[in-house]
Amino acid sequence: MPDEVDLRILRHLIEDSSLSHKEIGLLVHLTGQAVGARVRKMEDAGIIEGYTIRWSPEKMKQTIHAFITVPYINKHG
Numbered sequence: 791m792p793d794e795v796d797l798r799i800l801r802h803l804i805e806d807s808s809l810s811h812k813e814i815g816l817l818v819h820l821t822g823q824a825v826g827a828r829v830r831k832m833e834d835a836g837i838i839e840g841y842t843i844r845w846s847p848e849k850m851k852q853t854i855h856a857f858i859t860v861p862y863i864n865k866h867g
Contacts, residue, residue: 792837795820796828800837803829807841 792800798818802809811829812822820828832838847854 792832796832796837799825799828800832803838803841807843 795818799814802814802817810822811825814820815822815825818825829838
């Protein structure tokens with residue numbers, strides 16, 4: 791079960807997952823190594839499932855295309 795420090799670490803990662811363990815450690819008053827150990831425990835417990843980024847396809851001149859198939863059943867024929 792995560793304690794208050796784990797929850798603070800988690801909040802910082804949710805806000806900015808690019809923070810280093812050392813940077814988070816400064817915010818929660820732990821060493822980077824201690825933060826890393828707590829993050830690994832949360833990963834192993836499935837509390838942290840992964841990391842992601844937000845990006846802008848438009849700024850990279852990329853667009854998204856989708857093809858959708860909708861089945862049509864003619865009930866009158």
